[in-house]
Amino acid sequence: NRHIIAAPFSPSLEIKSHLFAVSHDAKFVFSGGHWDWSLRVYSLLKSKMTSSLIHHTDIITCLTLDSTGYILVTGSRDTTCVIWNISLQDDHHLNNLNDQESNSFLTPDITLYGHTSEVTCICVSTELDLVVSGSLDGTCNIHTVEHGIYIRTLRPIGDRIVNLQLSNERHILIQTEKDDTHLFLYSINGSLIRTRRLEYKIVDMLLSDQHIVLAVNHVPLLQQTNDTTNKESTSLIAARIVIKDMFDMKTIQTIRLRTHINCLYFTKDFSHLLVGVKDGKLIVLTAEKKSLTKKCY
Structure with a gap:
């Protein structure tokens, strides 16, 4: 079945996949990029929005779910990242949430600071207890998931970071883009393993x-x-x-x-x-x- 969800996205933001996440039971869609700075939750069973939460002070530019489905992390133009807790209960209860209960289904837990410009990409691993975020300021910040403790900052070459990936084997891949595209492979300890300039976007x-x-x-x-x-x-x-x-x-x-x-x-x-x-x-x-x-x- 195909569902069409109409939402007022910010006209200044390109709509890409990193603005969306689907719950592990495939019953909810989380979305950012909205003009009113909100994080929205859509029920695929009801085909309607069930929650709209505003915690950031600017547009949400990226979001991701962890492997357990209980942690959602958002990045924003306000230069911060927020770790959200998802309260998954039994199916019957989730399908019959009222407006007040649906807002408590997703709650902000920790706000992460450290960037000086828009957050463009984010990865999370509860197994490694890591949140990794990239920004237009050219920095990649690493925090813990459980307590939000700052660990370190990676600074590839100063160009804006547009994408990053975190592997289960404790490696971080960073993509920077300005005049050229560069890839940087780091260990989670901050050691640079390999870098490569690419001639394509x-x-x-x-x-x-x-x-x-x-x-x-x-x-x-x-x-x-x-x-x-x-x-x-x-x-x-x-x-x-x-x-x-x-x-x-x-x-x-x-x-x-x-x-x-x-x-x-x-x-x-x-x-x-x-x-x-x-x-x-x-x-x-x-x-x-x-x-x-x-x-x-």
Whole structure:
């Protein structure tokens, strides 16, 4: 079934996947990016908004759920991150929440400080007790989940941080972007393991135990300014999924697609890679005989 949820998003913010999260039971959608600075909760069973909570003092720019489904972390233009507690109870109670109860379903717990500009990306791991956040100020801050204690700050090269990933094997992958795109691989102790400059823009990225997966939308140089050439070159726009070794960052495999990629997602056991594309389809890639095979839904 397809649900359409209308929401007043801020016109100054590009709507991307990092503004949304789905509860582990697939019954609720959490969303940020709203003009009134709110964090909103939508019930997929009722097809309506059940909660709207305002705790930040500016627009929420990113959010993520932890692996347990009980911790939600939001980042904002107000330069802070907030750790929220989710109270999951029995199904019958959740399906019959009144307005007052639905607001207590999600409660702010800890506010994290340290950035001087908009927070652009965030990762959380309750297993590692870490919250990792990146900002336009070029810093990556690390705090604990349980008490919000500041641990350290990573400063790659001063360019704005647009994406980051945290692996279960205690590695942090940071993407910076200005004139060029750079990847930086750190240990959680703050040691720089590897850096690599890329000649293409990254749409989204994932980090597994041994590999880096990059989504790249490529516009050919053949594209010109006149309308005729634009129409002809639109069909030539290529999207690629680039798989690199995590430690030496050398390309292992490249998968070419005929439509733009919007986002990437790994299943919990890393057995499948889900690729959301511009035409609304979901492409599922599976690892078979050391190569990835493609299915489209």
